[in-house]
Amino acid sequence: MAVKWYKLEGINWIEQDNRNYSLAxxxxxxxxxxxxxxxxxxxxxxxxxxxxxxxxSEGWVENxxxxxxxxxxxxxxxxxxxxxxxxxxxxxxxxxIIDADLFIGLPVSYLNPINWFK
Ligand code: FES
Numbered sequence: 001m002a003v004k005w006y007k008l009e010g011i012n013w014i015e016q017d018n019r020n021y022s023l024a025x026x027x028x029x030x031x032x033x034x035x036x037x038x039x040x041x042x043x044x045x046x047x048x049x050x051x052x053x054x055x056x057s058e059g060w061v062e063n064x065x066x067x068x069x070x071x072x073x074x075x076x077x078x079x080x081x082x083x084x085x086x087x088x089x090x091x092x093x094x095x096x097i098i099d100a101d102l103f104i105g106l107p108v109s110y111l112n113p114i115n116w117f118k
Pocket of ligand 1: 051
């Protein structure tokens, strides 16, 4: 799928007490994105939980899963699959770092306003 790369600026990383990662929320157009930083590694995925709309950037990480703070469903950060029972999944977005600048790739279809309210 074709993606368009966006440079992210002014990221407000929220340190997690006594944990070795940070989470952040970013919005690009209609896309609401959760960012996860663990050391030098950064992952990006949709912020809205597919179960009932919880904000994953307000959740926490267990192993390689993000845990939704609302009903505690877990999603694998690498493939987006839910690791609890219901079989939902989240969108994972590609990330690249060039000269210390962070870029995220969004599917081109996100750029079409017709798709913004789906
Ligand atoms: S809203 Fe996320 S698990 Fe229910």
